[in-house]
Amino acid sequence: MRSAVVLFPGSNRDHDMVKALHSVTGIKPTVVWHQDATLPDVDLIVLPGGFSYGDYLRCGAIAARSPAMLDVARKAKAGVRVLGVCNGFQILTEAGLLPGALMRNAHLRFVCKEVKLEVTNNDTDFTRAYAKGQVIRCPVAHHDGNYFADPETLARLEGDGRVAFRYAEGTNPNGSINDIAGILNEAGNVLGMMPHPENLIEALHGGFDGRGLFESVATSLAA
Amino acid sequence: MFQNDIDITPDLISRHGLKPDEYDRILRLIGRKPTLTELGIFSAMWNEHCSYKSSKKWLKTLPTKGEKVVIGPGENAGVIDIGDGDVAIFKMESHNHPSYIEPYQGATTGVGGILRDVFTMGARPIAAMNSLSFGEPDHPKTRHLVAGVVAGVGGYGNSFGVPTIGGEVRFHARYNGNCLVNAFALGIAKRDGIFLSEAKGVGLPVVYLGAKTGRDGVGGATMASAEFDDTIEEKRPTVQVGDPFTEKRLLEACLELMKTGAVVAIQDMGAAGLTCSAVEMGAKGNLGIRLDLDRVPQREEDMTPYEMMLSESQERMLMVLEPSKEKEAEAVFRKWELDFAVCGVTTDDLRFRIIWQGKEVANLPIKELGDEAPEYDRPWVEPKTAAPLADDAIPAVNDVGAALIRLMGAPDQASRAWVYEQYDCLVQGNSAQIPGGDAGVVRVEGTNKALAMSADVTPRYCDADPFEGGKQAVAESWRNVTAVGGDPIALTDNLNFGNPEKPEAMGQFVRALQGIAEACRALNFPIVSGNVSLYNETNGVGILPSPTIVGVGLLPDVTKMATIAFKADGDEVLLVGGHGSHLGQSVYLRDLHGREEGTPPPVDLTLEKKNGDFVRGLIASGRVTTCHDLSDGGLGVALAEMAMAGRRGVRVELGGLAPHVAVFAEDQARYLIALKPGDVSAILADAAKSGVSVERIGTVGGDAVDFGPAGKASVTDLKAAYDSWFPAFMGGKA
Numbered sequence: 001m002r003s004a005v006v007l008f009p010g011s012n013r014d015h016d017m018v019k020a021l022h023s024v025t026g027i028k029p030t031v032v033w034h035q036d037a038t039l040p041d042v043d044l045i046v047l048p049g050g051f052s053y054g055d056y057l058r059c060g061a062i063a064a065r066s067p068a069m070l071d072v073a074r075k076a077k078a079g080v081r082v083l084g085v086c087n088g089f090q091i092l093t094e095a096g097l098l099p100g101a102l103m104r105n106a107h108l109r110f111v112c113k114e115v116k117l118e119v120t121n122n123d124t125d126f127t128r129a130y131a132k133g134q135v136i137r138c139p140v141a142h143h144d145g146n147y148f149a150d151p152e153t154l155a156r157l158e159g160d161g162r163v164a165f166r167y168a169e170g171t172n173p174n175g176s177i178n179d180i181a182g183i184l185n186e187a188g189n190v191l192g193m194m195p196h197p198e199n200l201i202e203a204l205h206g207g208f209d210g211r212g213l214f215e216s217v218a219t220s221l222a223a
Numbered sequence: 224m225f226q227n228d229i230d231i232t233p234d235l236i237s238r239h240g241l242k243p244d245e246y247d248r249i250l251r252l253i254g255r256k257p258t259l260t261e262l263g264i265f266s267a268m269w270n271e272h273c274s275y276k277s278s279k280k281w282l283k284t285l286p287t288k289g290e291k292v293v294i295g296p297g298e299n300a301g302v303i304d305i306g307d308g309d310v311a312i313f314k315m316e317s318h319n320h321p322s323y324i325e326p327y328q329g330a331t332t333g334v335g336g337i338l339r340d341v342f343t344m345g346a347r348p349i350a351a352m353n354s355l356s357f358g359e360p361d362h363p364k365t366r367h368l369v370a371g372v373v374a375g376v377g378g379y380g381n382s383f384g385v386p387t388i389g390g391e392v393r394f395h396a397r398y399n400g401n402c403l404v405n406a407f408a409l410g411i412a413k414r415d416g417i418f419l420s421e422a423k424g425v426g427l428p429v430v431y432l433g434a435k436t437g438r439d440g441v442g443g444a445t446m447a448s449a450e451f452d453d454t455i456e457e458k459r460p461t462v463q464v465g466d467p468f469t470e471k472r473l474l475e476a477c478l479e480l481m482k483t484g485a486v487v488a489i490q491d492m493g494a495a496g497l498t499c500s501a502v503e504m505g506a507k508g509n510l511g512i513r514l515d516l517d518r519v520p521q522r523e524e525d526m527t528p529y530e531m532m533l534s535e536s537q538e539r540m541l542m543v544l545e546p547s548k549e550k551e552a553e554a555v556f557r558k559w560e561l562d563f564a565v566c567g568v569t570t571d572d573l574r575f576r577i578i579w580q581g582k583e584v585a586n587l588p589i590k591e592l593g594d595e596a597p598e599y600d601r602p603w604v605e606p607k608t609a610a611p612l613a614d615d616a617i618p619a620v621n622d623v624g625a626a627l628i629r630l631m632g633a634p635d636q637a638s639r640a641w642v643y644e645q646y647d648c649l650v651q652g653n654s655a656q657i658p659g660g661d662a663g664v665v666r667v668e669g670t671n672k673a674l675a676m677s678a679d680v681t682p683r684y685c686d687a688d689p690f691e692g693g694k695q696a697v698a699e700s701w702r703n704v705t706a707v708g709g710d711p712i713a714l715t716d717n718l719n720f721g722n723p724e725k726p727e728a729m730g731q732f733v734r735a736l737q738g739i740a741e742a743c744r745a746l747n748f749p750i751v752s753g754n755v756s757l758y759n760e761t762n763g764v765g766i767l768p769s770p771t772i773v774g775v776g777l778l779p780d781v782t783k784m785a786t787i788a789f790k791a792d793g794d795e796v797l798l799v800g801g802h803g804s805h806l807g808q809s810v811y812l813r814d815l816h817g818r819e820e821g822t823p824p825p826v827d828l829t830l831e832k833k834n835g836d837f838v839r840g841l842i843a844s845g846r847v848t849t850c851h852d853l854s855d856g857g858l859g860v861a862l863a864e865m866a867m868a869g870r871r872g873v874r875v876e877l878g879g880l881a882p883h884v885a886v887f888a889e890d891q892a893r894y895l896i897a898l899k900p901g902d903v904s905a906i907l908a909d910a911a912k913s914g915v916s917v918e919r920i921g922t923v924g925g926d927a928v929d930f931g932p933a934g935k936a937s938v939t940d941l942k943a944a945y946d947s948w949f950p951a952f953m954g955g956k957a
Contacts (some may be wrong), residue, residue: 009559010468012384016652049650051382054468110377112647113640140382141647199649204666204781 001218003029003044006072013049013086013198014115020050020198021046024214034066043221044081045072045109047088049141049196059102059144060090069095081125081217082190086142089192098185098192099157105142106175112141113148117181117195121161123183123222124189129212135168136209138195144196147183157183165193187194225527227258227584230494239266251316252591253490256699260528260585264392264592267495267533269503271757274596277723278755281736282398289749291712293414299340299491300410300419301751305777310417311674312346313409313719315354315773317756318620321462322404326371331379332440332463334405335537338383339491343540345418346410350665351380352769353390353406354678354717355642355829358399360634360952365394369642370953371956375465376406377645378470382467383474385512386654386664387646397686400761405717405754407773409680411667418481420490422508423571424542427487429501429512429567430555432540433473435522436485436497439463440535454741469561476540476559477540483555485548498532500541501567502575505589507541512571512589516565516579528579543569565798603729609687610854612807612821618798623882624927624934626815627859630887632944634952636856641949649890659853659868660787664778673781675709677774682856684823687808687822689768691732693738694826698891699854700774701746705835706852706894708785708842709776711746716753716772723757723760731768732757739770745828746835748774785842785850785896789869792924794897796873797906798860800834801892802880802918803857810856811887815912824889831892836916838894841906849897859886861895862928863941882933895922 003021007014021029021044030040040043052063062068076082076097084092092098104112106109108209117138118131130136149157154177155164165182167198172179174194197210229235236246239262241469249257249265257265271277287295293310294302295568300314341348353376357366358571369392380387385408422429436537480486488508490500497514505512516531526534544552544565556563570576573593577585620626630636643658655673658662662677678697685692697714704711716739721728743749759766780785806812807821841847849869853861866873877885898906903919910917 007470010382012471012650014383016650019652050384051468051471054382055467056468059448075790109374110381110645110647112649113644139649141649183632194650201654204653205649 001025001044001221002027002041002042002044004032004053005029005046005048006032006034006041008052008066009032010052010054011048011050013196016198017046017048017166020201020214023201026096026220032068034063034068037071039068039075040177041070043100043216044083045075046094047084049086052087052091058094060087062093064093064094073097077188079189083126083195084192085198086194089194092190093190098183098189099153100147103148104144105146105148110143111173113173114139115173115195116168117165118168120163120166122165124188126213126216127164128216128219137207138197140173140195141197142194145174145176147180149177150182154178156173164191172216227260229259231256231262237773240270241266245687248597252595253587253856258584260532261587263489263529263533264498264585265585266507269596270590272492273499275755276597277599277601277633277757279598280600281733285736285740285750287749287751289713289747292751295751296753297345298419298653301713301715303751303775304414305667305674307670308414310412310414311409311429311775312341312412313407313715314340314752315405315715315847316340316409316772317719317754318406319401319719319759322372325462326368327375327378328462330372330375330404332537333404334376334379334462334467334603335467335470336493337406337408338470338636340492341410342406342477343418343489344412344414345416347478348385348408348410350409350663350676351385351387351407352663352678352773354403355390356398356403356769357394359393359396364955372402372404373642373645379465379467380703382873383471386648386650386665387675388648388654388665389658389678389822392620392639392642395767399765400764401759401766402802403719403766403769405771407653407715409674409676409775417491418486420488420504420507422488422504422510425510425569425571427465427569428544428546428565428659429514429569430544431519431562431564431566432541433539433561434466434469434536435562436531436534437522437536437851438526438530438534441530441533450733459833462743463535465536465537472561473538473540474557474596476561479555480552483548483551485545485552485760486490487543489540489542490543491766494535496534496536496539501591502589504541504543505575507594510589511572511574512567513570513576513578514567516577518564520562520564522720528584528813532577551681552626552762601723601729602726603733604726605687606727606730606734607685609675609820609822617806618816619881619883620815620896622934623930624936625884626749627863627928627936628944629858630810630814630941631863631941632948634948635810636860637948638945639949640946640952640953655781655784656707658788661703662709664707664784666781671780673778674786675704675707675776676786677703678771679703679772680769683808683819684941685735685770687823688740689731689734691757691823691825692768693735694742694828695747695823695891696770696772697739698747698826698828702835702852703750704774704776706785706850707784708839709756709778710839711748711774711776713749714772714774716750716770717767718753718755719759719761719769719771720757721760728765734897735768735770742826742828746832765777783842784844785848786867787851787865788849789871789873789897789923790849792871794898794923795900795903795919796895796897796921796923797917798893798895799838799917800921801918802890803884803893804884805888805890806884809887809889811883825865826891834892834894834915837913838896841896846899846902846906847896852893853893853895857889858889863936865936866928867896867942867945870938871923871925872927872929874929875921877930877933882930886930
């Protein structure tokens with residue numbers, strides 16, 4: 001599986017994502033500078049975590065308008081899989097590739113801890129390696145992860161099975177509506193999620209639960 | 224209009240923090256009256272914070288050399304060899320005064336400053352830590368300071384992208400008027416890729432990098448070199464404002480630039496910004512520097528040369544450039560959308576010359592600015608030490624289990640999760656041990672080795688006996704690094720004390736340093752960098768003497784790392800170092816009986832080394848993966864922490880010992896280890912051979928820390944007490 005990681009000024013989990021993709025797929029992803037108007041031809045585009053543009057204005061708002069994002073939107077429309085994690089999720093909502101918004105955490109503090117995630121829908125290119133309803137461990141690290149959408153959007157997301165991950169067992173760390181941790185676009189090829197699967201992929205991290213996400217994408221391509 | 228040649232009055236001199244005899248020294252040195260800009264430059268270079276004028280005499284006595292020390296004190300940070308051509312570069316620095324005035328910005332810029340110290344030497348920061356001391360919980364300012372400082376530490380480090388993997392938080396009334404914010408950072412570089420501040424070559428361009436210069440922080444270092452009084456709020460404009468986004472870009476740009484061969488010398492702008500960095504580079508390289516201030520990128524209009532030279536705007540660097548690489552270097556900075564301006568030149572005249580609007584506004588001898596700074600041998604007296612406790616003065620408790628629950632829910636022992644969950648401890652993907660254990664551990668990228676580090680000091684011990692307290696701070700940091708399996712290599716210190724012009728406070732400083740030096744020598748644990756923060760006094764009340772130590776060690780194989788959590792029921796628990804008896808200055812006396820009395824536990828450094836080496840050997844050989852050192856609260860608190868981390872209980876036999884003494888004594892040089900029953904006899908035999916006291920004291924299992932007839936505490940109750948205090952306190956309920 002060929003992948004690309006888009007680097008914005010202020011991205012800081014790009015390195016973690018590159019390592020995870022390399023470790024799971026065996027192929028080192030291409031790192032693309034945000035000013036590049038054309039991304040390489042890849043199977044998966046990843047927008048990594050961090051604080052693009054310092055989270056100034058609104059998280060992800062400035063990065064969403066960078067030249068690379070125009071091509072990400074084009075490619076997403078053409079069916080290329082796109083994953084946004086943490087700040088990447090915020091960028092995807094700001095770019096209009098995913099609905100809703102990520103507000104400041106309900107308790108108004110940054111939070112870094114491990115949470116439990118329920119795999120709400122395992123019939124997606126990003127979650128196939130998990131069982132439906134399976135509860136996995138996953139760390140979060142963010143200040144603005146409180147997902148919100150209007151009732152109509154929310155009903156559509158829920159009704160269409162586009163909630164991929166939900167905080168489980170009372171571990172919602174940020175006040176997200178319906179405990180939403182990750183959602184898909186209508187076509188199912190764009191996933192945004194606040195938790196960091198790339199930080200739970202080896203013994204040093206104390207677990208491997210995050211690998212399934214990357215394995216899912218790789219498998220879905222092979223299929 | 225800016226007047227550079229104004230009358231230098233005694234009042235003006237005093238407002239620059241200079242004493243009359245220091246001003247006379249300036250007159251002698253330059254043979255004329257200084258200009259206003261020059262006076263500002265002297266005040267920046269000669270204040271306590273920058274010149275170490277009260278502490279230098281004593282700092283020179285500290286052990287700084289060792290087999291693995293590559294660069295000791297004197298550079299931006301210390302450098303140690305960690306094998307395979309890799310080096311670790313680290314330092315700790317205080318931002319106490321600014322954090323008390325403006326907690327969020329004070330803390331962020333403290334973190335930003337220490338990160339810059341590390342990456343200016345060519346290292347990518349891979350770990351951060353901090354040591355925070357606040358006033359008593361019910362003091363009206365404490366919550367505000369805790370909330371602001373913690374958010375600030377996180378706000379900067381999280382955005383910058385460095386994992387904060389440990390630290391300490393304490394409360395004590397003696398910090399009511401002065402909180403302590405000590406920030407530590409560690410980075411990794413190649414041994415042949417270290418960058419220094421020493422300028423080389425005449426006529427080379429001096430380049431300004433990073434963010435623009437504003438008026439923030441003008442006079443900050445001078446502010447940090449004075450006592451506080453009730454006018455403290457007026458000092459808010461002297462605090463700088465941090466921008467981690469710019470720092471992150473500056474990091475990436477600098478590391479990219481360093482690869483191009485363009486950097487001859489580089490120095491970050493910290494305290495006293497342009498002044499200190501330029502003088503440092505010139506003086507170290509035996510060169511003069513001429514700066515043209517009209518070329519300095521400015522964020523505000525009509526800035527005077529005085530303001531520019533004293534500004535402490537953040538996220539800035541000064542570099543001497545290899546001229547053939549100018550275009551390439553500039554392109555790197557343009558890519559990262561940062562300023563790059565050639566604003567000066569190295570000269571052969573050993574003068575520090577400042578040009579502004581075509582006029583020379585300062586012309587000073589560059590070496591003397593640093594070298595001829597005043598140095599004081601401050602008078603000191605042997606500090607008062609606490610009287611020993613009489614054995615019969617120590618009250619017992621009926622139920623050590625109930626006492627343990629109370630201790631775990633007390634402000635200094637309660638869980639710090641409320642604090643460290645605001646820090647990203649995982650970014651970069653190499654964190655092997657995050658806050659909550661004995662030491663933070665990060666893997667060195669691409670290898671199987673890891674670095675362990677721990678921030679420690681027990682200020683109440685230092686106050687009761689500065690010499691023993693100084694020893695203990697070093698020993699505890701060494702012990703914590705050992706307890707995860709690390710081989711301690713070197714340390715950085717952050718020496719926080721009161722007003723050095725008071726002989727009693729100076730005596731605390733001197734005696735604590737003597738204790739530190741003795742422990743460093745005995746444990747072969749040299750000091751490679753550090754920082755001194757004096758004048759931590761408000762309205763005449765000084766802080767507890769607080770020499771924070773961060774020890775750093777190497778784990779050759781991270782898969783063998785030990786953690787504090789009990790792993791399996793049935794494992795046997797062994798106590799290394801024997802049962803204790805010392806309750807003077809214990810948290811047992813303080814938190815259960817309201818008494819801060821007695822001498823602190825003495826540190827037998829020979830025993831410390833012997834016991835630590837034995838434990839480290841067990842971990843290195845893979846025979847032990849559960850280990851915890853004993854410190855505040857002794858055996859009881861250590862057992863409770865191991866039980867809570869492992870979510871399982873432990874049954875302990877105390878034999879005929881007085882339970883409150885055995886459970887809560889704070890004798891040093893001790894560890895708990897847990898292992899499979901089948902391995903116990905071999906380890907006991909090895910211990911006997913090595914002359915180390917090791918005894919079996921209990922078995923993992925059940926749902927309580929159970930001392931038999933002396934009482935028990937359920938893990939659930941311990942955890943409830945432990946977890947609830949901090950959130951309740953910050954929520955206004957404790």
